[in-house]
Amino acid sequence: MNTGDTAWILISSALVMLMTPALGLFYGGMVRKKNLLSTIMFSFSMIALISIQWIVYGYSLSFGPDVHGLIGTFKWLGLSGVGYAPNPDYATTIPHLAFATFQMMFAVITPALxxxxxxxRIKFSSFLIFSVLWATLVYNPVCHWVWALGGWIRNLGALDFAGGTVVHITAGFSALAFSMVIKKRKGFSTVAMEPNNVPFTVIGAALLWFGWFGFNGGSALGSNGLAVNAFLTTNTAAAAAGLTWMAINWLYRRPSAIGMATGAVVGLVSITPASGFVSPASAIVIGAVGAAISYFCIMIRNHWKIDESLDVWACHGMGGLWGAIATGIFASKAINPAGADGLLLGNGALLGAQVISAAVVIVFSFAVTYGLAKLIDLVLGLSVTDAEEQVGLDISQHGEEAYY
Structure with missing residues (x-):
């Protein structure tokens, strides 16, 4: 047991927890003022709901003893048997309970994304039901595949340091699937839907950037040199992506605050799977390319006229996909001996494993989410009524207003 490692993981857990309400601000600033509180509630409610799901059975399904490389058992139901002693399979210098707590914060933010x-435009009740089912049927299995002892993606040799595949690919492609089921907002593509509070979005992005040091740095599972590398590559990729987005924005019109904030978040997404395997110099390339990919994916989504409101697919799905591929290109055992060398160091097999794992997770996440959304729409309905949408979800779903 190492007290320094334990302290760092507890701090990192708190940093990652902060990211979820920060996401609420980031998203909330971009919607119309009649939907600000509703949007923040989506994120805030996940802290409570998924925390309980994780303790009751989510952690056990994700990290419990392996069943055919696909899922964990119910051995740790209610965190039974998850105590103060380290677990030799996951983190040998911190309490097993600290590891479970840190991982819980990842599970919390993913459905919020x-x-x-x-x-x-969604009923709050339908969102809550979807989130629990999605966490159980998508997040928990994919988490097991990638990170758990015996998981098939882990056995394949694919690398995901802090959740590029587990968090961002699953969330991004699930968002795309869901947006294809739920009805579009009234006036989508014909009526201007201006953000209500740009400073909220910028503050949210800054807090996400801050919290991401725990997201990636904490994934070293110790207060050590690897945590330092993840910390620095995280900051570097965010900086490179923010500057790249600003430059592209400038070419087309003017450099916007929302644009630079979005670019920084995309850089954070892109470096997530690679942060503990690549150098700071590589992080510059990963962040810059990630920003360019996401920027042009937003243009593609607009061309398709898909009402995926805040571009989760372009930013998280495609950013996470690029990050997974980039890990296969830039990874170096000189940075992390527990990882592998990538394509640039002569190991094309890692890139192959990254592509296979990402492709399977994309198809799985998209298909299960599409099915879940269809089922909930059939049984309960996903969308609010036209009148409720017109008055806004703050009043129609929560009975309050952000601005009186």
């Missing part, structure tokens, strides 16, 4: 796809 998806909410950006359907803000301003």
């Amino acid at each position: 998806i909410s950006g796809a359907f803000v301003e």
Whole structure:
């Protein structure tokens, strides 16, 4: 047991927890003022709901003893048997309970990320039911595949340091699937839907950037040199992506605050799977390319006229996909001996494993989410009524207003 490692993981857990309400501000600033509180509630409610799901059975399904490389058992139901002693399979210098707590914060933010796809038009009750089912049927299995002892993607040799595949690919492609089921907002593509509070979005992005040091740095599972590398590559990629987005924005019109904030978040997404395997110099390339990919994916989504409201697919799905591929290109055992060398160091097999794992997770996440959304729409209905949408979800779903 190492007290320094334990302290760092507890701090990192708190940093990652902060990211979820920060996401609420980031998303909330971009919607119309009649839907601000509703959008923040999507994120805030996940802290409570998924925390309980995780303790009751989510952690056990994700990290419990392996069943055919696909899922964990119910051995740790209610965190039974998850105590103060380290678990030799996952983190040998911190309490098992600290590891479970840190991982819980990842599970919390992932369904909150998806909410950006359907803000301003979904029933709050349907969102809550979807989130629990999605966490159980998508997040927990994919988490097991990638990170658990015996998981098939882990056995394949694919790398995901802090959740590029587990968090961002699953959330991004699930968002795309959901947006294809739920009805579009009234006036989509014909009526201007201006953001209500740009400073909220910028503050949210800054807090996400801050919290991401725990997201990636904490994934070293110790207070050590690897945590330092992840910390620095995280900041570097965010900086490179923010500057790249600003430059592209400038070419087309003017450099916007929302644009630079979005670019920084995309850089954070892109470096997530690679942060503990690549150098700071590589992080510059990963962040810059990630920003360019996401920027032009937003243009593609607009061309398709898909109402995926806050571009979760373009930013998280495609940013996470690029990050997974980039890991296969830039990874170096000189940075992390527990990882592998990538394509640039002569190991094309890692890139192959990254592509296979990402492709399977994309198809799985998209298909299961599409089915879940269809089922909930059939049984309960996903969308609010036209009148409720017109008055806004703050009043129609929560009975309050952000601005009186």
